[in-house]
Amino acid sequence: METLTHWIDGRPVASKSERAGDVYNPATGEVQRHVPYATVDEVDAAVASAAKASESWRHASLATRTRVLFGYRELVNRHKDDLARLLTLEHGKVFSDAQGEVQRGLEVIEFACGLSSLLKGEISENVSTDVDSYSLRQPVGVVAGITPFNFPAMVPMWMYPVAIACGNTFVLKPSERDPSVTNFCAELLAKAGLPEGVMNVVHGDKVAVDRLLEHPAIGAISFVGSTPIARYIYETGTKNGKRVQALGGAKNHMVVLPDADMDLAADAAVGAGYGSAGERCMAISVLVAVGNAADKLLPKIKERIAAMKVGNGLEASSQMGPLITRQHLDKVTSYVNQGEAEGAKVLVDGRKLKVPGHEKGFFLGPCLLDDVRPEMVVYREEIFGPVLSVVRVATYAEAIALIHGHPYGNGTAIFTNDGGAARKFQHEIQVGMVGINVPIPVPMSYYSFGGWKQSLFGDLHIYGPDGVRFYTRNKVVIGRWPDPQFRGVELGFPQNS
Ligand code: NAD
Numbered sequence: 001m002e003t004l005t006h007w008i009d010g011r012p013v014a015s016k017s018e019r020a021g022d023v024y025n026p027a028t029g030e031v032q033r034h035v036p037y038a039t040v041d042e043v044d045a046a047v048a049s050a051a052k053a054s055e056s057w058r059h060a061s062l063a064t065r066t067r068v069l070f071g072y073r074e075l076v077n078r079h080k081d082d083l084a085r086l087l088t089l090e091h092g093k094v095f096s097d098a099q100g101e102v103q104r105g106l107e108v109i110e111f112a113c114g115l116s117s118l119l120k121g122e123i124s125e126n127v128s129t130d131v132d133s134y135s136l137r138q139p140v141g142v143v144a145g146i147t148p149f150n151f152p153a154m155v156p157m158w159m160y161p162v163a164i165a166c167g168n169t170f171v172l173k174p175s176e177r178d179p180s181v182t183n184f185c186a187e188l189l190a191k192a193g194l195p196e197g198v199m200n201v202v203h204g205d206k207v208a209v210d211r212l213l214e215h216p217a218i219g220a221i222s223f224v225g226s227t228p229i230a231r232y233i234y235e236t237g238t239k240n241g242k243r244v245q246a247l248g249g250a251k252n253h254m255v256v257l258p259d260a261d262m263d264l265a266a267d268a269a270v271g272a273g274y275g276s277a278g279e280r281c282m283a284i285s286v287l288v289a290v291g292n293a294a295d296k297l298l299p300k301i302k303e304r305i306a307a308m309k310v311g312n313g314l315e316a317s318s319q320m321g322p323l324i325t326r327q328h329l330d331k332v333t334s335y336v337n338q339g340e341a342e343g344a345k346v347l348v349d350g351r352k353l354k355v356p357g358h359e360k361g362f363f364l365g366p367c368l369l370d371d372v373r374p375e376m377v378v379y380r381e382e383i384f385g386p387v388l389s390v391v392r393v394a395t396y397a398e399a400i401a402l403i404h405g406h407p408y409g410n411g412t413a414i415f416t417n418d419g420g421a422a423r424k425f426q427h428e429i430q431v432g433m434v435g436i437n438v439p440i441p442v443p444m445s446y447y448s449f450g451g452w453k454q455s456l457f458g459d460l461h462i463y464g465p466d467g468v469r470f471y472t473r474n475k476v477v478i479g480r481w482p483d484p485q486f487r488g489v490e491l492g493f494p495q496n497s
Pocket residue numbers: 146147148149150151155173174175176204205206209210224225226227229230247248249250280281382384410451455
């Protein structure tokens with residue numbers, strides 16, 4: 001059976017590690033290939049390659065960098081369906097959803113193609129007599145990315161196109177559960193003309209991550225994954241003197257007011273709750289029904305769930321695929337069991353689902369839990385599966401208090417026809433990304449993506465303008481031309497005149 005290679009110095013490199021993991025097809029439950037778990041030496045080789053490449057890439061002209069990124073954009077666009085197919089085979093999400101993932105990643109590449117505008121500094125003429133001052137944005141140097149399983153193409157694309165456009169070199173440690181798409185992207189970057197060593201990929205687990213966190217040649221780390229690991233990455237990376245942005249988990253609430261368009265809200269809740277089997281950090285996992293909204297909304301949601309087709313993501317009729325691993329399936333199922341034991345009403349029970357011909361696949365049907373209360377484990381913890389919890393509250397104020405009381409603050413949405421209520425929600429809610437009659441408010445590539453509270457550790461959001469700030473250091477220059485009239489030693493603090 002195939003074992004994946006790392007990608008170091010512009011070429012595939014076979015691992016000598018004795019440790020490796022299985023990569024499954026979640027729809028069939030079969031192991032498709034093995035992924036090596038890099039040794040410290042292998043991580044060091046990737047970082048050394050990136051450090052060497054940094055010596056020249058940081059000086060590459062904007063024109064050169066732009067050309068490579070445009071070339072890469074063309075190749076990703078041409079291979080969109082190949083990438084999507086790989087995603088479906090290893091992640092399990094349905095093919096159309098995988099295509100959507102690649103498209104949103106492509107948009108970040110397109111943003112990075114605009115680097116010549118993005119990297120413009122500022123200039124102030126004559127700040128003092130014959131003195132000009134200006135700022136430059138320069139690359140950090142070697143940057144590392146550590147990414148989760150749920151968007152194996154898009155989340156790395158939130159990072160490396162922007163980092164590379166800014167003149168950095170990159171070492172990516174993708175998720176070990178669906179790693180193949182990353183190797184494909186590294187190959188496409190090479191085909192686009194990216195010099196050797198500018199992009200490196202090491203596969204692995206905690207051993208590789210820990211080496212990246214401590215490696216003295218790495219200047220910055222972008223992480224996306226679960227909150228406990230995000231906190232660990234942030235604390236360890238910053239302790240080692242690195243710039244770190246670490247995006248964590250989520251528990252996104254969708255508030256439905258009684259005046260909302262209930263058909264629109266039902267469509268949104270089902271799409272955002274069960275799309276990609278709920279394995280999205282922007283999935284809706286809590287439906288907060290205000291007043292009598294639940295009585296109107298829940299029958300419509302049940303109707304839509306009944307019409308949903310769960311199956312192999314490569315079959316065109318499938319709308320929702322399997323979960324990533326058997327272990328994760330068991331964990332999500334145990335949350336449903338626990339919710340039921342704690343008193344939640346299981347309105348739709350996906351635990352009984354069987355997908356004919358895919359008996360060993362990691363499938364769980366959509367689950368809808370009603371009467372969920374804030375003290376229940378299903379409410380407090382991130383489940384990351386096709387489980388939508390309904391919490392009923394009497395007032396808008398209670399809905400807000402619920403969201404503010406939750407430790408996560410990634411995304412949220414409100415469904416209403418009352419513009420004033422929507423405006424109030426957008427103004428006061430303590431969450432990083434807000435949808436108004438939009439359930440999954442993922443910012444465009446020219447904004448930046450990031451949650452609040454325990455959904456993000458660090459100051460800057462990812463991609464967009466914040467991405468450019470994160471991957472560059474600011475430098476301010478003050479210059480005096482022509483030759484100054486006044487010469488002589490001046491010990492006083494410089495003043496402008
Ligand atoms: P994860 O935290 O288990 O893994 C993320 C990365 O960290 C992987 O590359 C993994 O190999 C590495 N890792 C795992 N355990 C580690 C350890 N002990 N020490 C060092 N490194 C370790 O996350 P996942 O299960 O792959 O992805 C799902 C999670 O990611 C969910 O919590 C989801 O909400 C979150 N997520 C967040 C965002 C966001 O933008 N905020 C986006 C996507 C996913």
